Amino acid sequence: MALKSFIEVHPSSHFPIQNLPYGVFKPERGSVARPGVAIGDYVLDLSVIAAAGLFNGPILNNSNCFHEPNLNKLLALGRAAWKEARATLQKLLSSTEPSLRDNESLRHKSLIPLSEVEMVLPIAIGDYTDFFSSLHHAKNCGTIFRGPQNPIPPNWFHLPIAYHGRASSIVISGTDITRPRGQGPPAGNSPPPFGPSVKLDFELEMAAIVGPGNELGKPVDVNAAADHIFGLVLMNDWSARDIQAWEYVPLGPFLGKSFGTTISPWIVTLEALEPFSCEAPKQDPHPLPYLAEKISKNYDISLEVQIKPAGQDDSHVVTKSNFNNLYWTLTQQLAHHTINGCNLRPGDLLGTGTISGPEPESYGCLLELTWNGQKQLSLNGTPRKFLEDGDEVIISGVSKGNGYNIGFGTCSGKIVPSTP
Ligand SMILES: O=C(O)/C=C/C(=O)CC(=O)CC(=O)O
Numbered sequence: 001m002a003l004k005s006f007i008e009v010h011p012s013s014h015f016p017i018q019n020l021p022y023g024v025f026k027p028e029r030g031s032v033a034r035p036g037v038a039i040g041d042y043v044l045d046l047s048v049i050a051a052a053g054l055f056n057g058p059i060l061n062n063s064n065c066f067h068e069p070n071l072n073k074l075l076a077l078g079r080a081a082w083k084e085a086r087a088t089l090q091k092l093l094s095s096t097e098p099s100l101r102d103n104e105s106l107r108h109k110s111l112i113p114l115s116e117v118e119m120v121l122p123i124a125i126g127d128y129t130d131f132f133s134s135l136h137h138a139k140n141c142g143t144i145f146r147g148p149q150n151p152i153p154p155n156w157f158h159l160p161i162a163y164h165g166r167a168s169s170i171v172i173s174g175t176d177i178t179r180p181r182g183q184g185p186p187a188g189n190s191p192p193p194f195g196p197s198v199k200l201d202f203e204l205e206m207a208a209i210v211g212p213g214n215e216l217g218k219p220v221d222v223n224a225a226a227d228h229i230f231g232l233v234l235m236n237d238w239s240a241r242d243i244q245a246w247e248y249v250p251l252g253p254f255l256g257k258s259f260g261t262t263i264s265p266w267i268v269t270l271e272a273l274e275p276f277s278c279e280a281p282k283q284d285p286h287p288l289p290y291l292a293e294k295i296s297k298n299y300d301i302s303l304e305v306q307i308k309p310a311g312q313d314d315s316h317v318v319t320k321s322n323f324n325n326l327y328w329t330l331t332q333q334l335a336h337h338t339i340n341g342c343n344l345r346p347g348d349l350l351g352t353g354t355i356s357g358p359e360p361e362s363y364g365c366l367l368e369l370t371w372n373g374q375k376q377l378s379l380n381g382t383p384r385k386f387l388e389d390g391d392e393v394i395i396s397g398v399s400k401g402n403g404y405n406i407g408f409g410t411c412s413g414k415i416v417p418s419t420p
C-alpha cells in the first residue's frame with residue numbers, strides 16, 4: 001500500500017509524504033530562520049523535531065544541522081545522512097506512527113501552516129554556475145545571436161558549456177526584480193544606447209544544489225557525481241538580451257544576467273525524484289571517457305511558465321517544457337565542473353541552462369518564443385515581446401506519479417521599474 005501521512009494531503013498537492021522537500025523558513029516576521037520540510041499545507045519545523053530528540057539515527061542524533069539558519073551543514077554530511085533524515089521523517093509523518101501523531105503539544109509546536117510562514121533562501125550559496133545544456137536552446141540562441149550558418153558551436157557536443165554566474169544576486173521566489181540599466185548594441189556608427197533594458201527576459205531553468213563537494217585538485221568521478229547532488233530547485237535566470245548581446249563577446253554573460261536570479265524555496269531531493277528518473281538522450285559523438293557514465297539519467301519533470309501581465313488578475317501560460325529535454329546530465333555537468341581540479345562546496349548552485357524543448361510551444365525564454373521580438377505573444381489579448389514593468393513571471397514544476405505528485409511549488413518574481 002502507498003505510504004500515507006496522518007496529515008491530510010490533497011491528491012493535487014505538490015508535497016505528499018513521498019516528497020518532503022527541504023526549505024528554510026521564519027515562522028513569523030523577525031523570528032530566527034530554521035530548516036523545515038513541506039507536507040501538504042504545512043511545514044514541519046526540523047529544529048523542533050531535532051530538539052525533541054526524534055532524529056535518533058546514528059548520523060544525525062548528535063548533529064546540530066537542524067539548528068542552523070541554512071541547510072549547508074546537512075548538505076556537507078552527504079548522502080548517508082540525507083537518507084537517514086528522509087527515513088526518519090517519512091516514519092514520523094506516517095499514518096501508523098504515533099510519536100508525533102498522538103503528541104498534541106509537539107504537533108502544535110512543529111507543524112505550521114505554510115500560509116503563515118516566510119520562506120528564505122534555503123542555502124548560503126558560495127558559487128553559482130550556469131550551464132547551457134538544452135540543444136534546442138543552444139541552436140535557437142545561436143541562430144538568433146550568431147546567424148543560421150553554424151548555430152551550435154563545435155565544442156557544444158563535446159562538453160557541457162557553462163559560465164560563472166553571480167551568487168550575490170540570487171534571491172528567493174517572491175522577490176521583486178529591478179529592471180537593469182546598461183549599454184545596448186549601437187546602431188551603425190552611433191555610440192551604444194544606455195538606459196533601462198528594453199529586452200528583459202526570463203529563462204526557464206532548474207538548478208542542482210551541491211552536497212559535500214570535492215577538495216581542490218581532486219575531480220569527482222562522473223559515476224560518483226550523483227552523491228554530490230542533494231536536490232533540485234526551479235530557477236529563473238533573468239536576462240537582459242540587449243545588454244547581453246552587446247557585452248558577451250568574447251568573455252560571455254556578465255551584467256546582462258547578474259542583476260537577479262530567482263530560485264524556488266523548496267529543494268526536492270534526488271531520492272524523491274528517483275521514481276521519475278528516465279534515460280537521458282543518446283549522445284553523438286560519444287563523450288570523452290571522463291564524461292561517459294555507466295547510467296545516464298534524466299528526470300521526467302513537467303515545467304510551465306506563466307506571465308501575469310501588469311495590472312491584470314490572471315496569469316497566462318507562455319510555455320510548457322520538461323527537464324528531460326536536457327542533453328547533458330546533471331552528473332556530467334558536475335564531473336566536468338571539477339575535471340580541472342576546481343572544488344565545489346556545499347550549497348554551490350549549478351543551473352542546468354534554459355530548458356527548451358523541440359517545439360515552439362516548449363521554448364524556455366521570450367528570446368526564443370518571440371524570436372528576439374520579431375513576433376509577439378498574446379497573453380489573452382495583451383501583446384508581449386519582452387517583459388514590461390509590473391509583469392510577474394511564475395515557473396512551476398511537477399512530476400506526476402500514480403496517485404501523488406512530486407512538486408516544486410512555484411518560482412516567481414515581478415519586474416519593477418529601473419531606479420534612475
Ligand atoms: O547563446 C548565447 O550566446 C547565450 C545563451 C544564453 O543566454 C543562455 C544562458 O544563460 C545559458 C542557458 O541558460 O542555457
Ligand SMILES: [Ca+2]
Nearest residue numbers: 130203237354
Ligand atoms: Ca541561463
Ligand SMILES: [Mg+2]
Nearest residue numbers: 237257260261
Ligand atoms: Mg541570473
